Amino acid sequence: MQTKAAVLWDYGRDWEIEELTLDDPREGEVLVRLAASGLCHSDEHVRVGDLPMEALPAIGGHEGAGVVEAVGPGVRSVAEGDHVVLAFIPACGKCHWCAIGRENLCEKGAGTQVGLQQDGTARHHVGGHDARLMCQIGTFSPYTVVNEDSVVKIDDDIPLDKAALVGCGVTTGFGTAVYGAEVGAGDTVVVMGICGVGANAVQGARIAGAARIIAIDPAPFNREMAGKFGATHMYASAEEALEPIQEMTRGEMANAALVTVDVTNGKVISDAVSVVGKGGKVALTALAPYNLTDVQLPVLELIVYEKRLIGCLFGHSNPRSDIPKMLQLYRDGKLLLDELVTRTYTLDQINEGYEAMRTHNNIRGMLLYD
Ligand SMILES: [Zn+2]
Numbered sequence: 436m437q438t439k440a441a442v443l444w445d446y447g448r449d450w451e452i453e454e455l456t457l458d459d460p461r462e463g464e465v466l467v468r469l470a471a472s473g474l475c476h477s478d479e480h481v482r483v484g485d486l487p488m489e490a491l492p493a494i495g496g497h498e499g500a501g502v503v504e505a506v507g508p509g510v511r512s513v514a515e516g517d518h519v520v521l522a523f524i525p526a527c528g529k530c531h532w533c534a535i536g537r538e539n540l541c542e543k544g545a546g547t548q549v550g551l552q553q554d555g556t557a558r559h560h561v562g563g564h565d566a567r568l569m570c571q572i573g574t575f576s577p578y579t580v581v582n583e584d585s586v587v588k589i590d591d592d593i594p595l596d597k598a599a600l601v602g603c604g605v606t607t608g609f610g611t612a613v614y615g616a617e618v619g620a621g622d623t624v625v626v627m628g629i630c631g632v633g634a635n636a637v638q639g640a641r642i643a644g645a646a647r648i649i650a651i652d653p654a655p656f657n658r659e660m661a662g663k664f665g666a667t668h669m670y671a672s673a674e675e676a677l678e679p680i681q682e683m684t685r686g687e688m689a690n691a692a693l694v695t696v697d698v699t700n701g702k703v704i705s706d707a708v709s710v711v712g713k714g715g716k717v718a719l720t721a722l723a724p725y726n727l728t729d730v731q732l733p734v735l736e737l738i739v740y741e742k743r744l745i746g747c748l749f750g751h752s753n754p755r756s757d758i759p760k761m762l763q764l765y766r767d768g769k770l771l772l773d774e775l776v777t778r779t780y781t782l783d784q785i786n787e788g789y790e791a792m793r794t795h796n797n798i799r800g801m802l803l804y805d
């Protein structure tokens with residue numbers, strides 16, 4: 436079939452809307468008609484080259500939901516007409532990691548930067564080239580073909596433009612708080628960086644029963660949004676927050692710091708380590724440039740205060756159980772999804788949406804397809 440997609444031809448260039456030729460789904464694959472796709476920061480990391488794909492051109496987008504239009508041979512988990520969320524990491528259900536309840540580390544995740552189908556070939560073709568897919572799903576197109584490992588069936592009553600959000604940002608943020616840093620009732624939690632992921636880290640901490648949720652973000656708009664999602668205190672920088680945290684915790688400092696900034700750097704990690712106290716956990720979720728190795732840490736303090744640094748992918752979650760769980764929390768009115776979408780865009784307006792992200796004028800932009 437013929438459709439359109441937002442394509443990256445070279446690092447540093449804008450997304451370009453191109454004619455896309457899409458092949459039929461093969462063994463184990465499904466054709467999905469997407470309703471919406473979130474504009475996540477990770478695609479911006481790809482665009483600027485912080486997180487390069489194996490090859491270009493590539494179709495961006497890894498946060499989407501839609502309806503299964505057709506299934507290839509051997510597909511068992513979904514059928515035509517099913518509503519699905521696309522998960523940005525596949526969960527095969529059979530590998531070691533899936534078997535021990537760590538679907539976010541599924542062996543099939545190795546293919547996400549390759550961006551081809553699991554058999555190593557492409558269904559997406561642009562201008563005579565095979566197109567790679569962000570996270571093997573490529574949601575910056577009204578249609579895509581993906582492996583059934585990358586789709587999670589959901590109930591039909593959830594609006595698909597809201598469901599799309601749980602394919603990355605919501606589950607990542609919630610899980611960073613609840614699973615990564617294991618936030619508990621009464622805790623003091625610092626969330627560094629309030630955008631699509633950070634706002635949901637705030638929500639996760641709130642739902643887990645944190646007593647104080649301290650949001651740190653230089654952008655006034657983001658701090659204001661943090662309050663809507665449950666932050667109790669807002670500061671522009673870690674330096675500004677340090678003394679108030681000492682006072683409100685009687686010097687014990689925070690139980691957890693969640694790093695959900697735009698781009699992780701050495702200073703943010705040092706700041707996060709400095710705001711937690713004894714036994715404090717620092718969950719690192721925001722992506723860093725692939726070549727970042729330079730981080731200054733108070734090593735003795737890490738040891739004698741038993742502080743912990745925790746890498747956190749997809750919020751340490753299991754997409755097949757956590758995606759439906761997020762949507763149940765939404766249905767129950769506990770998890771806010773409607774409020775996350777600052778503005779919606781058409782596919783043609785995608786670069787405008789990313790410009791709003793870069794200038795801190797949206798929490799989450801959302802592409803809507805007809
Ligand atoms: Zn994402």
Ligand SMILES: [Zn+2]
Pocket residue numbers: 525526527528529530531532533534540541542543
């Ligand atoms: Zn697996």
